[in-house]
Amino acid sequence: MKRQRATVIVEIDGKILLVENRGGLLLLPGGGINADESHAQAAARELTEETRLLCASLQFLFSHESQTNCHHVFRASASGTPLAGDDAMALHFFARGDLPLSARMSAATRQIIERFEDTCPAAAG
Template identity: 90%
Template sequence: MKRQRATVIVEIDGKILLVENRGGLLLLPGGGINADESHAQAAARELAEETGLLSDSLQFLFSHESQTNCHHVFRASASGAALAGDDAMALHFFAHGDLPLSARMSPATRQIIARFACTREQGQGPEKRPPGMSPAVMADSSA
């Protein structure tokens, strides 16, 4: 059974925020979903823990299955100062075509970012929300 994870895309000045883990791998902010929280609540919590940013709003984009995880991907508007925290060793900002950073990403992170870029270019909206998530939670993580 695949682990359920909340994954967050935050763009700052046109670049996507990445966290560096202890092994030097670059990932999108995110992590496991606790039994007592929704996917959106987990996304907001993980974003705050790993980057110090507070999500002003979250929009569910899509689910992505990797070999070991089912990522519930959200796009966040966030405020605050981005600082590495919790299990993030450093923060990086990825611009399309940045091959050195891309080479350090997990395969799932590369795939999620490519899928995000593709849906954005095609002007597609978010996909159907995950089960149990109300529209209000999708629009505002504080709900």
């Protein structure tokens, strides 16, 4: 059975937030879902643990099956100052279309972001 994972997409000033882990991979904030929490609770917890942002609202977008995980993907609005926490070595912001779709990103991260960009238009502004 695949590991259940809450994955969070946060856009701040039109840029998508990515977490750089200890191995140098760029990932969307997220992680495992504890037995005593909902997918949404896990998404909010992981966002705070990895970025120190407080989740103001969550919207479930879709589920995504990767080779090892079942990602429950949420879009979040958040408050606070983003700072790398927990397993995060650094935080990075990339504008839509300028994401480094490279070897530094997992296939699942690339696929989730591509699906997000296809299904969730950027806010007008």
